[in-house]
Amino acid sequence: MSFSSALLDWYDANKRELPWRGEHDPYRIWLSEIMLQQTQTETVKGYYRRFLERFPNVEALADAPEETVLKLWEGLGYYSRARNLHAAAKVVAHEMNSIFPKDAAGLRKLPGIGPYAANAIASIAYNVPVPALDGNQARVLSRVLAWEPEIKTPFDLLTPALGLISKERPGDYNQALMDLGAMICLPKSPKCDVCPVSTHCKAYAGDAALDYPRKPAPIAKKEQDWTILLINVGDAMLVRRRPKGLLGGLYEFCAIEGHFSDASSLANALEERGFQNVRIIERLPDAKHVFTHLVWKMQGWRVACNAAPEGYAPVNSEALEALPFPSALRIYRNSVK
Ligand code: SF4
Numbered sequence: 001m002s003f004s005s006a007l008l009d010w011y012d013a014n015k016r017e018l019p020w021r022g023e024h025d026p027y028r029i030w031l032s033e034i035m036l037q038q039t040q041t042e043t044v045k046g047y048y049r050r051f052l053e054r055f056p057n058v059e060a061l062a063d064a065p066e067e068t069v070l071k072l073w074e075g076l077g078y079y080s081r082a083r084n085l086h087a088a089a090k091v092v093a094h095e096m097n098s099i100f101p102k103d104a105a106g107l108r109k110l111p112g113i114g115p116y117a118a119n120a121i122a123s124i125a126y127n128v129p130v131p132a133l134d135g136n137q138a139r140v141l142s143r144v145l146a147w148e149p150e151i152k153t154p155f156d157l158l159t160p161a162l163g164l165i166s167k168e169r170p171g172d173y174n175q176a177l178m179d180l181g182a183m184i185c186l187p188k189s190p191k192c193d194v195c196p197v198s199t200h201c202k203a204y205a206g207d208a209a210l211d212y213p214r215k216p217a218p219i220a221k222k223e224q225d226w227t228i229l230l231i232n233v234g235d236a237m238l239v240r241r242r243p244k245g246l247l248g249g250l251y252e253f254c255a256i257e258g259h260f261s262d263a264s265s266l267a268n269a270l271e272e273r274g275f276q277n278v279r280i281i282e283r284l285p286d287a288k289h290v291f292t293h294l295v296w297k298m299q300g301w302r303v304a305c306n307a308a309p310e311g312y313a314p315v316n317s318e319a320l321e322a323l324p325f326p327s328a329l330r331i332y333r334n335s336v337k
Pocket residue numbers: 140143144184185186190191192193195196197198201202203204209
């Protein structure tokens with residue numbers, strides 16, 4: 001039996017029940033694939049359901065204000081995905097008569113759709129035989145093939161992957177490899193004894209599953225110190241919208257790069273920045289947030305002042321709750337009384 005037949009037989013009997021399984025609507029498949037990038041499947045389920053309730057089709061998503069989309073995305077992280085999702089919905093709804101492109105090359109022209117998502121959507125929605133190569137699929141294939149070269153991107157495996165994919169059921173094949181990677185060929189503890197493709201697996205034959213994929217040395221994450229300031233003017237809290245870039249479009253509290261050793265140096269720094277009659281109320285707990293290549297080490301303070309410089313908006317606690325905020329600042333937002 002071929003590799004793909006063994007894999008598909010196993011998939012037919014063991015596939016995971018997921019809300020987007022069995023879907024052929026490219027809008028729903030696209031939504032699930034974008035959400036699943038860098039996010040655990042269990043977490044995605046609830047977001048996927050809420051998104052479809054609020055935006056049942058691509059027109060509804062395209063016509064929504066960006067802030068509504070970001071608010072619904074809150075907690076999923078990697079917010080450029082949400083902004084691109086919104087931008088791509090506008091292109092499909094307004095320039096393509098609400099019909100998604102039917103091949104991977106056309107899909108890749110949409111904002112936020114990279115080679116992985118394009119191949120996943122094209123294969124699942126339209127049965128195009130292209131491999132959905134992500135880290136998961138690359139791990140499995142690197143083991144099956146005992147792939148020696150260092151893998152810089154999963155698409156380094158494109159040529160052998162094209163040779164293995166089922167031409168009859170490419171969408172199911174891609175999902176089967178996703179499931180195999182999630183259930184059997186696990187990163188640290190592959191269950192080779194119960195693996196349906198073990199007879200095709202060169203790493204297993206060499207008793208070397210954990211030696212693959214060959215990995216480049218990890219890149220050290222850059223650390224940044226931030227002081228996060230919950231500043232009241234009267235009963236209102238000062239917030240501002242982040243510019244484009246990391247977490248762009250989300251809201252934040254006043255933040256100053258660096259840490260302060262005492263309240264008076266912090267008060268001076270704030271007055272230099274145009275805050276008037278600054279009173280430091282209390283120190284808040286420290287917090288840390290780890291991004292892909294960056295770590296924020298945060299020191300928090302509660303502050304009051306009489307007036308703020310331009311760029312800040314005073315909001316009450318109800319309005320604050322409704323604004324999209326990055327998870328990185330959740331500990332501070334939750335501490336607003
Ligand atoms: S035999 Fe082991 S290493 Fe090979 S694909 Fe199956 S689980 Fe992965």
